[in-house]
Amino acid sequence: MKYFYIGIFLIFLGGLISTAFAEKLKAKIVSLFSGLGMVFVLIPALNVLFTGNTISKNIYFPEPIGKVNFLIDPLSAFFILVISVMCFIGTIYAIGYIKPYLNKNKLTSSHFFFLSVLITSMLLVVTVQNALFFLIVWEMMSLSSFFLVIFENEKKEVISAGINYLITMHISILFIIAGFIILTLKSGNLDFASFKQVFELNNSLANMIFIFLFIGFGIKAGFVPFHTWLPKAHPAAPSHVSGIMSGVMIKTGIYGILRILSLMSIPSVEISYFVLIISVISALFGVLYAIAQHDLKRLLAYHSVENIGIIGIGIGIGMLGLAYHNNLIAILGFSGGILHILNHSIFKELLFFAAGAVYNKTHTKNIEKLGGLIKTMPYTAAFFLIGSVAITGLPPLNGFISEFLIYLGMLHNFEIKSPVVLIISVLAIASLAFVGTMALLCFTKAFSVVFLGNPRSEEAESVKEEVSPIMLIPMGILALFTFLIGLFPQYALFLVKNPVYTIISMKETVKALDCHVASLLAMTGKAGLCFIGLFLLIYALRTLLLKNKNVCSYKTWDCGYQTGNNRMQYTASSYASPFLSFLKPFFVKEFDTKKPKGLFPKEAHFELHIHDIFEFYLINPVINANKKFLEQFYWIQSGSTQQYILYGLVFLIIALVGTIF
Amino acid sequence: MLEILLNIIFLLTFPFLFIGIINKTKAFWAGRKGASVFQPFYDFIKLLKKGEVISATTSFVFAISPSLTFASVVFAGLLVPVFNHRAILSFEGSFILFAYILALGKFFSLIAAMDTGSSFEGMGASREASFSTLVEPAFFIIMASIIALSGNYTFQSLSLILQNSGSFGYLIIILSVFALFIMMLVEGCRVPVDDPNTHLELTMIHEVMVLDNSGSDLAFILYGSGMKMVILASLIANLIIPADLSLFYSVIAFVGIIFILAIIIGTLESSFARLRMTHVFEFIFTMSSISLIILSLTMISMNKHGG
Numbered sequence: 015m016k017y018f019y020i021g022i023f024l025i026f027l028g029g030l031i032s033t034a035f036a037e038k039l040k041a042k043i044v045s046l047f048s049g050l051g052m053v054f055v056l057i058p059a060l061n062v063l064f065t066g067n068t069i070s071k072n073i074y075f076p077e078p079i080g081k082v083n084f085l086i087d088p089l090s091a092f093f094i095l096v097i098s099v100m101c102f103i104g105t106i107y108a109i110g111y112i113k114p115y116l117n118k119n120k121l122t123s124s125h126f127f128f129l130s131v132l133i134t135s136m137l138l139v140v141t142v143q144n145a146l147f148f149l150i151v152w153e154m155m156s157l158s159s160f161f162l163v164i165f166e167n168e169k170k171e172v173i174s175a176g177i178n179y180l181i182t183m184h185i186s187i188l189f190i191i192a193g194f195i196i197l198t199l200k201s202g203n204l205d206f207a208s209f210k211q212v213f214e215l216n217n218s219l220a221n222m223i224f225i226f227l228f229i230g231f232g233i234k235a236g237f238v239p240f241h242t243w244l245p246k247a248h249p250a251a252p253s254h255v256s257g258i259m260s261g262v263m264i265k266t267g268i269y270g271i272l273r274i275l276s277l278m279s280i281p282s283v284e285i286s287y288f289v290l291i292i293s294v295i296s297a298l299f300g301v302l303y304a305i306a307q308h309d310l311k312r313l314l315a316y317h318s319v320e321n322i323g324i325i326g327i328g329i330g331i332g333m334l335g336l337a338y339h340n341n342l343i344a345i346l347g348f349s350g351g352i353l354h355i356l357n358h359s360i361f362k363e364l365l366f367f368a369a370g371a372v373y374n375k376t377h378t379k380n381i382e383k384l385g386g387l388i389k390t391m392p393y394t395a396a397f398f399l400i401g402s403v404a405i406t407g408l409p410p411l412n413g414f415i416s417e418f419l420i421y422l423g424m425l426h427n428f429e430i431k432s433p434v435v436l437i438i439s440v441l442a443i444a445s446l447a448f449v450g451t452m453a454l455l456c457f458t459k460a461f462s463v464v465f466l467g468n469p470r471s472e473e474a475e476s477v478k479e480e481v482s483p484i485m486l487i488p489m490g491i492l493a494l495f496t497f498l499i500g501l502f503p504q505y506a507l508f509l510v511k512n513p514v515y516t517i518i519s520m521k522e523t524v525k526a527l528d529c530h531v532a533s534l535l536a537m538t539g540k541a542g543l544c545f546i547g548l549f550l551l552i553y554a555l556r557t558l559l560l561k562n563k564n565v566c567s568y569k570t571w572d573c574g575y576q577t578g579n580n581r582m583q584y585t586a587s588s589y590a591s592p593f594l595s596f597l598k599p600f601f602v603k604e605f606d607t608k609k610p611k612g613l614f615p616k617e618a619h620f621e622l623h624i625h626d627i628f629e630f631y632l633i634n635p636v637i638n639a640n641k642k643f644l645e646q647f648y649w650i651q652s653g654s655t656q657q658y659i660l661y662g663l664v665f666l667i668i669a670l671v672g673t674i675f
Numbered sequence: 676m677l678e679i680l681l682n683i684i685f686l687l688t689f690p691f692l693f694i695g696i697i698n699k700t701k702a703f704w705a706g707r708k709g710a711s712v713f714q715p716f717y718d719f720i721k722l723l724k725k726g727e728v729i730s731a732t733t734s735f736v737f738a739i740s741p742s743l744t745f746a747s748v749v750f751a752g753l754l755v756p757v758f759n760h761r762a763i764l765s766f767e768g769s770f771i772l773f774a775y776i777l778a779l780g781k782f783f784s785l786i787a788a789m790d791t792g793s794s795f796e797g798m799g800a801s802r803e804a805s806f807s808t809l810v811e812p813a814f815f816i817i818m819a820s821i822i823a824l825s826g827n828y829t830f831q832s833l834s835l836i837l838q839n840s841g842s843f844g845y846l847i848i849i850l851s852v853f854a855l856f857i858m859m860l861v862e863g864c865r866v867p868v869d870d871p872n873t874h875l876e877l878t879m880i881h882e883v884m885v886l887d888n889s890g891s892d893l894a895f896i897l898y899g900s901g902m903k904m905v906i907l908a909s910l911i912a913n914l915i916i917p918a919d920l921s922l923f924y925s926v927i928a929f930v931g932i933i934f935i936l937a938i939i940i941g942t943l944e945s946s947f948a949r950l951r952m953t954h955v956f957e958f959i960f961t962m963s964s965i966s967l968i969i970l971s972l973t974m975i976s977m978n979k980h981g982g
Contacts, residue, residue, distance in 0.1 A: 385792075386732075386792075388734040388735075388736070389734060392734075392735075395734075399736070399786075403779070403782065406778075406782065407775065408775055408776075408778055408779040408782060409772060409775050409776055409779060414772075414775055418768065418771055418772070421768060421771050422767065422768045422771075422828075424819075425768060425819065425822055425828060428819075428822065428823040428826075431977070433974050433977070433978060436823060436973075436974055436977065437970070437974065439819070440816055440819045440820065440823070440970055443815050443816070443819045444812040444813075444815050444816045444819075444966075445812070446815075447774070447811045447812045447814070447815040448808065448811070448812040450775070450778065450811065451778070451807060451808040451809075451810075451811045451812070452808055454778055454781065454782055454785075454804065454807075454808075455804040455805065455808055457782075458782060458785040458786050458789070458800070458804055459804075461786055462785070462786045462789030462790065462800075463789070466734065466736065466786060466789050466790040466792070467732060467789060467790065467791070467792030468732055468792045534766060534767055534768070537766045538766075538772060541750075541764060541772060544750070544764075545746065545747070545750045545776065548746045548749060548750055549742060549743050549746035549747075551746075552742040552745055552746050552749075552895070553739060553742040553743075555742075556741075556742050556891050556892070556895070559723055559890075559891045560726065560727060560890070560891060563725070563726035563727070563890070564726035565726050565727045565728075565729065565890075566726070566727075566728055566729070567728075567729055567730070567731045568728050568729075568730065568731065569730060569731055569732070570730040570731075570732050570733075570791045570792055570793045570796075570887055571730075571791075571793060571795070571886045571887055572793070573795065573876060578794075580792075582794060583792050583793075583794060583797065584789065584793075584794050584796075584797025584798060584800075584801065588797070588798075588801065589789075589797060589800070589801040589804075590801070591801070592801055592802060592805040592952075593801075593804070593805040593808060596805070596956050
């Protein structure tokens with residue numbers, strides 16, 4: 015535990031020291047210290063993760079917090095691993111990404127300070143076992159990430175996205191507080207361990223508390239319909255921050271849900287269905303809206319919603335397994351879900367970093383303006399391609415492994431022999447397959463419109479060279495991870511084995527089942543290797559066949575029409591159009607058109623905005639109603655100082671009168 | 676050993692024969708003599724001997740994609756049981772790997788089409804991507820229902836439907852055969868979804884995606900798409916052939932079913948026109964609805980027998 019404190023202290027110290035140094039050194043110092051801190055926090059974390067023991071220590075704070083229990087159990091250790099490694103990689107990337115922003119009167123000092131605060135608070139969130147202290151570090155995490163989001167604060171949309179994020183996070187903490195208050199009142203203690211008895215006491219109350227906490231944590235994680243902050247905040251933030259937020263920070267919401275589950279011995283069937291259904295809806299709508307996006311980072315943000323849904327499906331299946339006392343289903347579901355947390359953090363960071371590299375060079379996030387970047391930025395393109403294949407869940411990369419486990423969990427659900435479970439599982443399987451094919455559509459669109467073909471605008475054409483190696487190296491490491499987990503999944507299972515036991519809390523009976531899962535994964539890993547071998551063989555055959563033959567380069571087949579230009583290429587909108595027109599009812603479309611008029615038309619203009627139905631029909635009406643109510647009180651804020659002094663006076667008098675009685 | 680050898684020979688030779696028989700059937704209905712059934716093989720050899728013309732717009736994606744797509748189809752073939760219901764690579768949940776490895780091939784063929792920067796090829800890619808989104812969920816519903824019925828998690832489950840389900844099993848088999856046949860038409864890009872003989876770029880789906888491919892790359896693409904159809908036809912044959920047939924008879928039955936399917940496709944192509952592009956979604960939806968019927972039948976029969 016000592017090492018853990020030292021590590022956390024080092025990461026925080028890095029942020030503090032960096033404020034004193036010159037602008038170009040700040041990122042390097044934060045990166046160095048978070049690297050050192052990572053080593054220190056990983057010593058106890060890896061120890062716990064592999065042995066399955068737990069380390070715990072109490073620290074006494076002044077009232078009202080009191081005794082705070084810091085605990086590293088395998089579940090915390092897994093999250094410490096994800097947070098520390100992924101954030102360290104993010105800070106390396108930040109060194110390169112921040113360069114164009116230096117010496118332009120930007121608030122880089124506070125940016126890097128809050129970056130280290132964010133990492134520190136996330137590490138604390140996953141170890142603290144005291145409800146009040148948890149809320150404090152949770153709030154620290156939300157606030158520091160808010161400051162990171164509004165880095166480009168001269169832009170109006172960045173500020174509005176930041177405010178939106180801030181408000182949403184406070185709605186989230188409201189639900190968490192509500193849940194914790196009930197728990198504390200019932201157990202008489204702020205300690206998480208004492209909450210266990212509440213969950214065991216009363217079923218309907220436990221379900222209610224779980225749903226409160228699920229909503230609270232779900233807002234952070236981005237489950238539909240609480241996802242609306244994600245597609246706003248991620249595009250506004252600088253890319254290393256979006257990578258860390260989407261790859262790591264939203265997972266703390268999942269951590270919260272898993273922690274609650276570890277306190278509940280057996281979840282009820284109803285809440286298992288609740289989690290499963292919400293997750294399926296999140297996965298479906300996340301990817302559906304991603305297809306409609308033209309902003310590369312917005313598209314990736316919607317994919318976070320999808321992947322959180324997939325993680326949730328895994329968790330929901332695991333809960334069903336627990337509820338029906340079937341350990342194999344529980345193991346498959348939870349290990350699929352937890353492994354997907356790691357996998358998603360890897361490929362989502364990779365994709366955000368590659369998108370950041372594109373933005374860094376072209377200064378546009380609109381994919382309709384890009385194209386042909388594979389020739390000037392070949393490494394970024396290759397990394398984006400690897401990330402795309404991984405996020406689509408295709409073998410032989412890591413995304414397939416976790417989805418495979420989740421599929422297997424759903425197939426084993428048939429052993430429960432209940433018609434309801436059968437129907438729900440089959441529909442969930444079909445939905446996951448549908449999500450997979452939609453993701454394929456979405457990422458073939460994103461990759462090919464950004465990187466392939468010819469440049470569609472001057473911005474894309476003006477790119478002359480690849481981004482600096484300091485930005486490419488982190489992407490390379492992440493790409494390597496996707497291959498390692500994809501090809502040797504049986505070892506990745508080691509990482510999630512003990513965290514799963516923490517939730518299931520039945521060790522001995524499940525060992526045999528675990529071997530079964532490991533051997534199955536080893537099989538898929540070998541299949542992946544075989545496939546790569548087969549591909550290399552066929553490619554070698556092709557090279558051999560083309561040797562000594564006439565291979566010439568010519569322009570693309572143009573059907574005899576020789577005066578085409580680059581803007582006549584297929585665009586992202588046209589690529590997605592057949593599919594979107596088929597799913598019309600799920601979108602709110604807003605057209606902004608000006609038709610060409612007369613014999614010699616001068617101006618014409620067409621714009622299409624696609625809105626999220628959840629935001630349009632669910633969130634906005636609530637906000638508007640709220641606004642209307644609060645408008646009644648506008649007159650209080652008159653702007654004249656005298657009146658404010660009067661308010662103060664009135665308040666003081668009321669307070670005085672109040673104390674007398 | 677003999678089975679594995681037969682399996683591989685089947686996988687490598689039948690794609691040519693399958694396409695050859697379809698073309699021969701079409702020639703018969705048109706009153707022509709038609710090319711020999713081995714013509715696709717001669718074409719393949721001819722293409723392998725040729726050089727290539729590669730568009731200057733393209734990148735490494737275009738160069739690796741045909742090989743990768745072909746590798747994915749061959750690999751998918753190794754997962755599918757041929758004769759005697761045993762696949763070369765068989766494990767729990769292998770149908771998931773089967774579907775996803777084919778999706779990987781599709782991913783690369785789509786981006787290779789977009790790599791040329793041509794609007795025609797982009798159009799083809801967009802259509803192919805949109806249509807295939809609907810096929811996969813239906814396929815997963817069918818496979819999941821069959822697995823639920825047979826209690827076997829490998830592809831062997833296809834032949835074990837009758838064991839646990841009684842008379843409902845026959846109904847489920849018939850419906851599954853029909854649904855998989857639709858899947859074969861969609862994935863193989865045959866009439867009424869797509870017409871492989873069309874000569875107008877605007878109406879093509881799959882053909883337009885490979886406009887810029889030539890030489891050995893084109894050979895791999897054509898061979899691969901033939902192989903994909905044979906693999907899907909094998910799934911159908913697995914459904915029909917009973918589990919306890921001896922190797923000799925099952926080989927005969929298997930080959931017979933594959934040939935019959937080829938003849939049916941050829942006859943269909945001679946008697947139907949392709950659908951309008953907007954109606955293709957509706958056609959694919961028949962597969963989804965059949966898969967839901969299979970699911971409900973599965974539930975009823977499990978309640979009756981297993982539950």
